[in-house]
Amino acid sequence: MITLEGITKVYRAGEVEVPALKGVSLHIPEGEFVAIMGPSGSGKSTLMNVIGCLDQPTEGRYILDGYDVSALTDDQLAWIRNRKIGFVFQSFNLIPRVSAAHNVEMPLIYAGDSVQRRERAMAALESVGLLDRAGHLPNELSGGQQQRVAVARALVTDPAILLADEPTGNLDTESSLEILKLLRDLNQQGRTIVLITHEADIAAFAQRVVRLRDGVIVSDERQALAAELVR
Amino acid sequence: MSILEGLRLAVNGLLANRLRSGLTMLGILIGVSAVILLVGVGNGASVAVQQQIQSLGSNLLTVFPSNARGAGGVQQGFGTGSTLTLDDVKAIANRQSSPDVVTAIPSAGGRAQLTFGNQNWNSSLTGTTEDFPSVRNYPLASGQFFTAGDVDASSKVAVIGQTVVTNLFSSEDPIGQVIKINRQSFRVIGVLAQKGSSGGFNNQDDVVVVPITAAWNYLLGGRGRNVQQIYVEATSAEATSAATTEVTEVLLDRHHISDPTQADFQILSQQDVLNSASQTTGVLTLMLGAIAGISLVVGGIGIMNIMLVTVTERTREIGIRKAIGARRRDILMQFLIESMFLAGLGGALGILVGFGLSRILPLAVSSLPTPIISMPSVFMAFGISVGIGLFFGLYPANRAARLRPIEALRYE
Numbered sequence: 001m002i003t004l005e006g007i008t009k010v011y012r013a014g015e016v017e018v019p020a021l022k023g024v025s026l027h028i029p030e031g032e033f034v035a036i037m038g039p040s041g042s043g044k045s046t047l048m049n050v051i052g053c054l055d056q057p058t059e060g061r062y063i064l065d066g067y068d069v070s071a072l073t074d075d076q077l078a079w080i081r082n083r084k085i086g087f088v089f090q091s092f093n094l095i096p097r098v099s100a101a102h103n104v105e106m107p108l109i110y111a112g113d114s115v116q117r118r119e120r121a122m123a124a125l126e127s128v129g130l131l132d133r134a135g136h137l138p139n140e141l142s143g144g145q146q147q148r149v150a151v152a153r154a155l156v157t158d159p160a161i162l163l164a165d166e167p168t169g170n171l172d173t174e175s176s177l178e179i180l181k182l183l184r185d186l187n188q189q190g191r192t193i194v195l196i197t198h199e200a201d202i203a204a205f206a207q208r209v210v211r212l213r214d215g216v217i218v219s220d221e222r223q224a225l226a227a228e229l230v231r
Numbered sequence: 232m233s234i235l236e237g238l239r240l241a242v243n244g245l246l247a248n249r250l251r252s253g254l255t256m257l258g259i260l261i262g263v264s265a266v267i268l269l270v271g272v273g274n275g276a277s278v279a280v281q282q283q284i285q286s287l288g289s290n291l292l293t294v295f296p297s298n299a300r301g302a303g304g305v306q307q308g309f310g311t312g313s314t315l316t317l318d319d320v321k322a323i324a325n326r327q328s329s330p331d332v333v334t335a336i337p338s339a340g341g342r343a344q345l346t347f348g349n350q351n352w353n354s355s356l357t358g359t360t361e362d363f364p365s366v367r368n369y370p371l372a373s374g375q376f377f378t379a380g381d382v383d384a385s386s387k388v389a390v391i392g393q394t395v396v397t398n399l400f401s402s403e404d405p406i407g408q409v410i411k412i413n414r415q416s417f418r419v420i421g422v423l424a425q426k427g428s429s430g431g432f433n434n435q436d437d438v439v440v441v442p443i444t445a446a447w448n449y450l451l452g453g454r455g456r457n458v459q460q461i462y463v464e465a466t467s468a469e470a471t472s473a474a475t476t477e478v479t480e481v482l483l484d485r486h487h488i489s490d491p492t493q494a495d496f497q498i499l500s501q502q503d504v505l506n507s508a509s510q511t512t513g514v515l516t517l518m519l520g521a522i523a524g525i526s527l528v529v530g531g532i533g534i535m536n537i538m539l540v541t542v543t544e545r546t547r548e549i550g551i552r553k554a555i556g557a558r559r560r561d562i563l564m565q566f567l568i569e570s571m572f573l574a575g576l577g578g579a580l581g582i583l584v585g586f587g588l589s590r591i592l593p594l595a596v597s598s599l600p601t602p603i604i605s606m607p608s609v610f611m612a613f614g615i616s617v618g619i620g621l622f623f624g625l626y627p628a629n630r631a632a633r634l635r636p637i638e639a640l641r642y643e
Contacts (some may be wrong), residue, residue, distance in 0.1 A: 052554070078553065081250050081556050093640070097244070110558070
């Protein structure tokens with residue numbers, strides 16, 4: 001599903017070159033729930049940008065769902081983001097002026113997909129248990145509800161992977177648990193999920209934990225379904 | 232993303248900042264209504280001037296002698312030649328040779344010093360024939376005009392205009408009084424009705440009219456029996472060009488000139504005057520339109536300014552939209568539609584306001600010519616306002632479309 005080969009990313013700050021990723025190779029098969037961990041400055045945000053096709057690697061190859069993403073134009077990347085990736089951000093990133101339903105519908109609008117748009121958006125909202133909040137504006141919803149709307153928006157185009165960047169960072173414990181359970185349920189339905197976090201107890205929900213430090217992978221281990229512990 | 236979807240987004244975005252959108256729209260609104268109103272005023276002025284000129288008789292032709300040539304072919308001033316005669320006038324007035332001419336009158340004159348009692352006045356003297364009132368459109372207020380017999384006998388009779396009446400006479404009836412014109416005694420037999428200014432420099436009421444023979448014999452001494460101008464009345468305004476041709480043929484034949492370019496006379500029709508006047512008012516309209524156009528451009532800059540603010544404000548939103556799959560084109564279209572909608576709505580409202588003002592303003596300012604709104608100027612104003620939205624929206628929209636998603640997402 002996801003194959004990274006020797007990915008490097010170098011940022012330029014004037015004359016100074018700052019390497020953020022120094023050769024990362026990673027394979028994530030379909031249906032896996034992977035947590036990418038690391039302290040700040042470890043390069044995990046850069047890795048998430050590369051996996052999310054928001055940024056191009058300096059060197060290396062990235063194959064996503066059969067597409068070689070390393071050499072695509074801006075508009076082609078937009079298409080990949082639209083069809084293959086569902087984003088869940090730390091700060092929800094819903095558009096404040098429009099209803100929850102319209103937020104969820106938005107990826108379909110950009111996909112040029114007009115068939116049963118509203119129905120599909122409603123189905124996605126139902127799958128995160130927020131059908132009754134469809135007409136609300138984001139600021140009329142709680143943080144946990146907003147994040148669930150964001151998950152619904154990520155799911156609506158039926159993407160290959162769900163990319164969650166610190167999805168619980170702005171949530172209280174109860175809401176965090178809610179979101180993590182939602183992600184795990186989605187994974188159990190066969191969805192590939194990449195979770196980026198710096199908290200070990202969040203990473204515990206994943207089947208596999210990849211640890212990053214100073215731009216390289218320092219450990220990559222499978223774990224038993226630690227999530228059972230929280231139950 | 233469809234246009235309809237873009238329009239929905241645009242309305243949504245504009246409603247989010249009602250006051251700001253309204254004020255920005257006001258800039259275009261004022262510009263468009265100014266264009267419509269001022270172009271309307273220009274058109275109105277043009278029509279008013281044309282009507283005024285036509286009131287002088289749009290079927291009038293004036294024949295001038297050509298410029299006299301002095302020694303060595305030096306050109307003298309306009310109409311200084313002395314090639315026209317009373318017989319020319321009679322020939323032109325002949326219905327046989329010129330069927331499109333009603334009649335023709337000669338005119339010769341100059342300045343004249345008038346005295347009555349202890350009053351004196353300097354006026355414009357015209358020597359002419361009995362058809363003067365009908366050809367020059369001068370009805371009489373009182374008394375009567377001189378007759379063909381007076382012209383033949385070179386009677387010392389005069390008909391005076393209103394300005395002369397007020398300056399020479401206080402309370403007495405001028406009819407029957409004897410006034411002195413350049414020290415010659417003339418009896419006043421008629422007073423011309425008030426006519427008003429012709430729009431030029433001459434006051435049409437400051438005139439004294441006498442038989443042309445009397446003028447030659449007693450007043451224009453030493454200048455011979457020449458005719459300075461011939462006024463020709465054509466049968467209608469439409470017949471002026473036919474009449475011009477006929478008069479030209481008659482005069483060329485009488486003056487034994489075969490080459491029309493060598494003609495020793497010139498014919499000016501009221502139509503020519505009308506044309507040059509419309510040219511002038513056309514320039515006026517253009518100038519007013521240009522001034523109003525400047526305010527439209529200022530309004531456009533206002534739109535650009537507000538769109539730049541909007542793009543900055545919504546940087547994060549742009550990042551989100553890009554992250555979930557919006558292409559450059561989608562973002563570009565979203566902001567372009569927004570600025571075009573803003574400008575288009577402002578333009579539409581500006582048209583309404585322009586119409587309203589052009590109705591109300593003449594009621595408040597009576598000296599303003601009634602604005603005449605031309606439909607092309609309305610469509611053009613609307614088209615230009617939408618075009619301004621497109622032009623001034625292009626830079627901000629392009630800036631939004633080129634934002635890099637990771638940077639836009641990070642923007643606080």
